[in-house]
Amino acid sequence: MKIGIIGGGAIGLLCASYLSEHHDITLFTRRKQQAEEIRALGIERMVRGETIQSAVGADTGVKGIFDLLIVTVKYHHLQDVLGELSGLPHQRILFLQNGMAHLVDLKNWKTAHQLYIGVVEHGAMKVSDRAVNHTGIGVIKWGAFLHEEKGPMSSELSTGDFQMVYTDEWKKVLEEKLLVNVCINPLTALLHVNNGELVSNPAYEHMMTCAFEEAVSILGLPEKDRLWAHVKSICHQTAANQSSMLQDIVKGRQTERKAIIGYLLKKAQGQGMTPPFLTFLNRSLEVLEKKQTKSFE
Amino acid sequence: MKIGIIGGGAIGLLCASYLSEHHDITLFTRRKQQAEEIRALGIERMVRGETIQSAVGADTGVKGIFDLLIVTVKYHHLQDVLGELSGLPHQRILFLQNGMAHLVDLKNWKTAHQLYIGVVEHGAMKVSDRAVNHTGIGVIKWGAFLHEEKGPMSSELSTGDFQMVYTDEWKKVLEEKLLVNVCINPLTALLHVNNGELVSNPAYEHMMTCAFEEAVSILGLPEKDRLWAHVKSICHQTAANQSSMLQDIVKGRQTERKAIIGYLLKKAQGQGMTPPFLTFLNRSLEVLEKKQTKSFE
Numbered sequence: 001m002k003i004g005i006i007g008g009g010a011i012g013l014l015c016a017s018y019l020s021e022h023h024d025i026t027l028f029t030r031r032k033q034q035a036e037e038i039r040a041l042g043i044e045r046m047v048r049g050e051t052i053q054s055a056v057g058a059d060t061g062v063k064g065i066f067d068l069l070i071v072t073v074k075y076h077h078l079q080d081v082l083g084e085l086s087g088l089p090h091q092r093i094l095f096l097q098n099g100m101a102h103l104v105d106l107k108n109w110k111t112a113h114q115l116y117i118g119v120v121e122h123g124a125m126k127v128s129d130r131a132v133n134h135t136g137i138g139v140i141k142w143g144a145f146l147h148e149e150k151g152p153m154s155s156e157l158s159t160g161d162f163q164m165v166y167t168d169e170w171k172k173v174l175e176e177k178l179l180v181n182v183c184i185n186p187l188t189a190l191l192h193v194n195n196g197e198l199v200s201n202p203a204y205e206h207m208m209t210c211a212f213e214e215a216v217s218i219l220g221l222p223e224k225d226r227l228w229a230h231v232k233s234i235c236h237q238t239a240a241n242q243s244s245m246l247q248d249i250v251k252g253r254q255t256e257r258k259a260i261i262g263y264l265l266k267k268a269q270g271q272g273m274t275p276p277f278l279t280f281l282n283r284s285l286e287v288l289e290k291k292q293t294k295s296f297e
Numbered sequence: 298m299k300i301g302i303i304g305g306g307a308i309g310l311l312c313a314s315y316l317s318e319h320h321d322i323t324l325f326t327r328r329k330q331q332a333e334e335i336r337a338l339g340i341e342r343m344v345r346g347e348t349i350q351s352a353v354g355a356d357t358g359v360k361g362i363f364d365l366l367i368v369t370v371k372y373h374h375l376q377d378v379l380g381e382l383s384g385l386p387h388q389r390i391l392f393l394q395n396g397m398a399h400l401v402d403l404k405n406w407k408t409a410h411q412l413y414i415g416v417v418e419h420g421a422m423k424v425s426d427r428a429v430n431h432t433g434i435g436v437i438k439w440g441a442f443l444h445e446e447k448g449p450m451s452s453e454l455s456t457g458d459f460q461m462v463y464t465d466e467w468k469k470v471l472e473e474k475l476l477v478n479v480c481i482n483p484l485t486a487l488l489h490v491n492n493g494e495l496v497s498n499p500a501y502e503h504m505m506t507c508a509f510e511e512a513v514s515i516l517g518l519p520e521k522d523r524l525w526a527h528v529k530s531i532c533h534q535t536a537a538n539q540s541s542m543l544q545d546i547v548k549g550r551q552t553e554r555k556a557i558i559g560y561l562l563k564k565a566q567g568q569g570m571t572p573p574f575l576t577f578l579n580r581s582l583e584v585l586e587k588k589q590t591k592s593f594e
Contacts, residue, residue: 191577192584203576279500280488284581287489291588 001152002026006062006081007072008034010124011096013132015070017045017054018162026057026064030077034129035060046127047134047161062088068152069093070118075101075259082109092151094118094142098244099259100178104266106145116151118142119173122162139163143170175219176227181260182215183208183231185245186281189255190288192246196239199232207277208235214275218268249288257285298449299323303359303378304369305331307421308393310429312367314342314351315459323354323361327374331426332357343424344431344458359385365449366390367415372398372556379406389448391439393417395541396556397475401563403442411446415439416470419459436460440467472516473524478557479512480505480528482542483578486552487585489543493536496529504574505532511572515565546585554582 001023005016008029016027020043027043029035038058045052062069062084068091073081075097082105085093094116095102106115123136142164144150154164167173184195187207191197198204212231216224248255261282268275298320302313305326313324317340324340326332335355342349359366359381365388370378372394379402382390391413392399403412420433439461441447451461464470481492484504488494495501509528513521545552558579565572 190584191580192587193580201576202571203573204580206573207577274499276500276503279498280504283488283490283501287487288585288588290489291585 001067001156002065004028004062004064004066004069005072006069007074007077008038008058008129009072009074010126010132011120011122012070012072013043013126013130014045014122014124014134014162015072015096016056017043017052017132018159019157020054020056021159022156024057026059026066028059028062030060031129032060034058038130041130044127044131045134046131047137065089066091068157071095071097073097074254075099075256076254078102078105082111085113086111088113090114092116094151095145096120096140097259098177098181098256099263100174101259101263101266103145103174104263114147114149114151115145116142117145117170117174118164119170119177121177134161137161139165141165141167141170141173143167175221176230178260178263179212179215179219179221179227180231180234181256182264182278183211184235185243185255186257186261186285187211188243189245189249190281190284192250194239195235195241195243199235199239210277211281214268214278215264218264218271218273218275218278245285249285255285255289257282257289261285298364298453299362301325301359301361301363301366302369303366304371304374305335305355305426306369306371307423307429308417308419309367309369310340310423310427311342311419311421311431311459312369312393313353314340314349314429315456316454317351317353318456319453321354323356323363325356325359327357328426329357331355335427338427341424341428342431343428344434362386363388365454368392368394370394371551372396372553373551375399375402379408382410383408385410387411389413391415391448392442393437394556395474395478395553396560397471398556398560398563400442400471401560411444411448412442413439413448414442414467414471415461416467416474418474431458434458436462438462438464438467438470440464472518473527475557475560476509476512476516476518476524477528477531478553479561479575480508481532482540482552483554483558483582484508485540486542486546487578487581489547491536492532492538492540496532496536507574508578511565511575512561515561515568515570515572515575542582546582552582552586554579554586558582 003019003023004026005012006028016025019025035058042053042055071081090112092114096118119141121138125133125135127133154166157164198208245255300316300320301323302309303325313322316322332355339350339352368378387409389411393415416438418435422430422432424430451463454461495505542552558575
């Protein structure tokens with residue numbers, strides 16, 4: 001198949017590297033330099049101690065017709081990408097954003113494209129503009145958004161450590177990932193602690209229950225006990241890891257605050273709820289984000 | 298009387314300016330330049346729209362014998378000052394620190410000096426090295442620490458808008474001020490909001506109740522309803538103000554975190570309590586303080 005991948009971050013590089021084994025790939029990046037480098041030297045993927053080289057096409061500015069387009073940019077760049085996609089001929093587009101805020105934007109997007117939503121359960125770290133470390137082997141669960149047409153077969157898109165799993169339950173998967181994210185990311189970023197500390201320090205675990213209770217109630221999720229056990233087990237499994245939001249704060253990058261906590265706050269507002277702890281976390285993160293770029297006001 | 302005042306901040310300048318009306322004042326500053334400037338040009342005090350000049354002595358390094366020494370430095374400079382005071386002949390020393398952490402240090406301090414504790418209820422802003430704005434006219438409540446001797450009469454030390462009130466209940470006064478501080482300061486600093494927003498935004502008010510409940514329980518304070526009404530009324534009265542801790546964070550200065558929240562956490566620990574919200578606030582503030590001095594780690 002002819003597959004276009006939009007975004008040269010960790011997930012974009014990961015998808016391009018694996019999918020290039022069986023498909024004709026074009027990776028679209030924002031910066032010209034990254035596209036040129038990838039076109040000239042290919043992508044390097046580190047996984048299970050090995051380094052695998054792959055040759056892929058690369059360009060800036062999304063153009064052309066593909067059997068599948070995969071959008072891997074962060075939520076805060078999504079609006080720009082939707083603008084570009086609006087000008088393209090009708091095609092199938094898979095969105096792999098974190099959080100759930102993009103569902104709202106996609107719902108409001110007047111487009112003839114056929115949209116799919118995916119949830120990435122891989123761990124990946126961008127090492128350089130053309131190298132990615134596949135740190136956690138998971139799957140991508142995906143499904144059709146607001147239509148019935150299944151699109152390409154998951155089997156065509158899967159290869160070795162990169163499996164795609166089609167599911168009509170993608171929204172539940174997304175919600176559970178959002179729940180985990182909202183429990184772990186903001187707190188670790190604010191407290192500058194590894195994921196494990198949220199369950200080893202009773203005070204922090206108590207804070208996490210506050211976020212959990214509010215999020216579960218906003219999302220209207222059943223099976224609270226199972227979900228809480230799930231969140232805690234993720235903390236234990238990833239005890240030594242720095243959450244992506246903590247990494248963003250430390251590195252002075254924009255965080256996925258709006259995609260994760262912002263989405264929940266908007267949803268709560270729509271239901272006439274005012275979740276105090278999430279409101280507080282959101283504001284504290286906003287302050288911390290601003291502190292990064294200027295030390296004095 | 299011969300009065301020495303240690304510390305050239307807002308409270309030090311305020312005390313020196315008022316007390317110089319009836320007493321022989323020496324103000325001890327850390328920086329030589331500030332002492333020289335004050336010696337040469339005196340102190341300017343702005344109050345009720347007027348500017349009043351006063352001539353005072355000034356020096357660096359505490360030396361000499363006084364009828365009363367007043368220590369106005371922030372808690373995080375107290376240890377250095379205690380070291381200097383240890384070398385002086387026996388005298389009466391009044392401590393005006395915020396929070397309650399200094400009580401622990403003073404209790405452990407092996408000294409023959411006669412110690413007094415005061416609670417400043419004035420509002421004051423340092424305008425320059427030799428100018429202070431008396432923004433809120435209150436009183437200083439004070440009493441003897443661990444002894445019975447009353448020291449100089451309050452009437453001798455009081456003048457116009459600067460009243461000293463002696464009370465055996467100073468500890469209760471200190472505790473209530475600490476409670477107000479721990480409710481307002483950390484939250485406003487974390488959220489970058491004026492004091493009033495803690496009572497106008499229901500989510501923030503909820504957070505404030507969390508801090509309040511934990512602090513009241515650690516301090517073992519009765520009359521919870523009255524105290525909560527008191528905290529809220531302070532928020533309303535000072536709605537447009539930035540708390541001192543918020544100002545410290547914005548200006549990149551060290552905050553009084555340890556004197557206020559650190560004291561409560563230590564006290565809680567001694568009672569086998571682990572207050573989750575105060576632990577969380579303390580850690581978040583620590584992170585925010587660090588963010589000021591370096592943008593990346």
